[in-house]
Amino acid sequence: xxxxxxxxxxxxxxxxxxxxxxxxxxxxxxxxxxxxxxxxxxxxxxxxxxxxxxxxxxxxxxxxxxxxxxxxxxxxxxxxxxxxxxxxxxxxxx
Amino acid sequence: xxxxxxxxxxxxxxxxxxxxxxxxxxxxxxxxxxxxxxxxxxxxxxxxxxxxxxxxxxxxxxxxxxxxxxxxxxxxxxxxxxxxxxxxxxxxxxxxxxxxxxxxxxxxxxxxxxxxxxxxxxxxxxxxxxxxxxxxxxxxxxxxxxxxxxxxxxxxxxxxxxxxxxxxxxxxxxxxxxxxxxxxxxxxxxxxxxxxxxxxxxxxxxxxxxxxxxxxxxxxxxxxxxxxxxxxxxxxxxxxxxxxxxxxxxx
Numbered sequence: 001x002x003x004x005x006x007x008x009x010x011x012x013x014x015x016x017x018x019x020x021x022x023x024x025x026x027x028x029x030x031x032x033x034x035x036x037x038x039x040x041x042x043x044x045x046x047x048x049x050x051x052x053x054x055x056x057x058x059x060x061x062x063x064x065x066x067x068x069x070x071x072x073x074x075x076x077x078x079x080x081x082x083x084x085x086x087x088x089x090x091x092x093x094x
Numbered sequence: 095x096x097x098x099x100x101x102x103x104x105x106x107x108x109x110x111x112x113x114x115x116x117x118x119x120x121x122x123x124x125x126x127x128x129x130x131x132x133x134x135x136x137x138x139x140x141x142x143x144x145x146x147x148x149x150x151x152x153x154x155x156x157x158x159x160x161x162x163x164x165x166x167x168x169x170x171x172x173x174x175x176x177x178x179x180x181x182x183x184x185x186x187x188x189x190x191x192x193x194x195x196x197x198x199x200x201x202x203x204x205x206x207x208x209x210x211x212x213x214x215x216x217x218x219x220x221x222x223x224x225x226x227x228x229x230x231x232x233x234x235x236x237x238x239x240x241x242x243x244x245x246x247x248x249x250x251x252x253x254x255x256x257x258x259x260x261x262x263x264x265x266x267x268x269x270x271x272x273x274x275x276x277x278x279x280x281x282x283x284x285x286x287x288x289x290x291x292x293x294x295x296x297x298x299x300x301x302x303x304x305x306x307x308x309x310x311x312x313x314x315x316x317x318x319x320x321x322x323x324x325x326x327x328x329x330x331x332x333x334x335x336x337x338x339x340x341x342x343x344x345x
Contacts, residue, residue, distance in 0.1 A: 005126070026128050029239060036232055040132035 007056040008034040010041075012048040020052050028053075098274035100155050101174060102281060103215075104164070105271070105317050107147030108175035110222075111165055112326065113196060114140030115333050116183060125186050132232060136193070139225040146218045166337040170327040177316035178261035180326040184254065187247065190236045191254035197230035198294055199265040199287070206282035215280060234298050241302025248303065255299075256307050263312025266291070271318075 005027040011020035023042045028034035034053040042048070062070060074080070118137035124130035148161035159167075178196055183189045204226055207219035240247040266288045268276075275281035299306050315321030336343060 027126065028128065032235065033239070036235070037128040037132065039228075040135050041128055044131075044135060 005029050008038075008053045009056050009059060010034075010038040011052040011054075012038070012042055013050040013052075014047060015049060020050065023047075025056060031055075097154065098271045099212075099278075099280070100151055101271045102275050103147050103151035103154060105174040106218075107144045107151055107161070107164065108173050109179055109196075109200070110140040110147060111144035112173065112175040112329070113179035113193075114138075114144055115329060116179065116181075117189070117193070119183055120186075120189065129186070133189075136229055136232075139222075139229065143218070143222045143225070146221070150214055150218065166334045170322055170330055171319060173322065173326060173330075174317055174319050175326075176261070176264050177313050177323055178258065178264065180316065180323060180329060181258065181261065182325055184257075185250060187240055187250040188254040188257065190233055190240070191251060191258055193229065194233035194237045194298070195258060195262055195295075196265075197226060197233050198291055198298075199262075201226045201230050202287045202290055203282070203284070206287065210281060211279040237298060237304075238302045241299070241304045251302065252304055255304055259307045260311055260313050263310060264314050264316060267312075267314060267317070269318060 006029075007025055008028055008031075009025050010023050012023045013020045026034065026037050026041055028037045031053060035051050038051045038053055043051070114137045117133050117140065120130065120133045121137070122130065124133050144165065145161045148164045152159045152161060152164055176196070178192060181192060183192075201223065204219045204223040208216050208223060210216040210219065237251060241251040242248070266284045268283055268285050272281065272284055276283050296306065313323075316323075331338075
């Protein structure tokens with residue numbers, strides 16, 4: 001067993017109604033300790049109302065080398081953006 | 095005896111101040127970044143509580159002093175904190191054991207103070223209780239994690255418990271200041287909190303696989319001010335250094 005605590009990624013929800021955002025990472029022995037550490041490291045200035053932690057090793061990530069095939073095909077498909085509609089002023093900010 | 099309400103408020107304020115300063119001594123040197131920040135947060139909570147208690151003490155005293163004057167202009171014999179909180183940090187395990195033993199008492203005592211007949215005291219207790227509930231959650235889980243951890247962490251936590259347990263009894267001593275507070279319905283009888291403390295302690299120590307030392311010998315003299323340990327005077331030379339060297343210094 002490694003003597004190093006595992007790495008956890010921390011997600012904090014700033015206020016009710018918003019989604020959790022990734023704020024950083026930290027080390028902790030287990031999930032409960034990770035939440036306590038996240039509380040102390042990332043919510044000292046009233047940043048959050050909810051904390052999620054997930055072990056960094058449990059996250060599957062896309063590979064930077066694949067960015068061509070993954071993302072570039074969307075570049076010339078402007079019709080996927082809803083920019084061809086006239087939005088009535090009454091709708092307000094979209 | 096001076097005004098028992100002033101004495102009582104100094105006891106509350108000095109516990110928070112002295113432990114807050116002790117815990118702040120870890121700032122920058124704790125064993126992990128996460129623990130360093132958590133300890134600094136705890137220290138700041140306690141120093142904040144000390145400010146509230148000592149400001150009220152100064153107001154009750156009515157002698158023109160404020161929280162800063164009480165914190166930085168009194169010498170060791172005027173401090174009214176429990177002997178437990180002035181004990182040196184030792185290793186991280188000893189610091190967390192001291193924190194746990196104090197937090198368990200502190201939470202129960204503050205919870206009772208939220209019903210105080212003095213609304214100013216009830217208000218400070220209510221604010222502090224939220225912070226201290228978190229302190230206890232963290233310190234109890236740390237005691238369990240290290241007690242039931244590796245062979246070395248277990249040994250260190252048992253050593254810390256054996257060393258600090260003789261300071262537990264003072265938290266539950268009732269003297270004439272307490273009697274005056276009980277009569278005025280300002281504060282609870284410390285003795286009434288012992289049974290709840292003992293059963294909670296037994297629960298946490300069992301989970302931490304630690305053995306509670308036998309015997310009920312207890313060091314006393316901190317909260318009465320009769321006899322502090324040699325450690326408090328040394329601590330104050332650090333904490334009060336600026337005011338001693340440069341009285342009334344301003345930015």
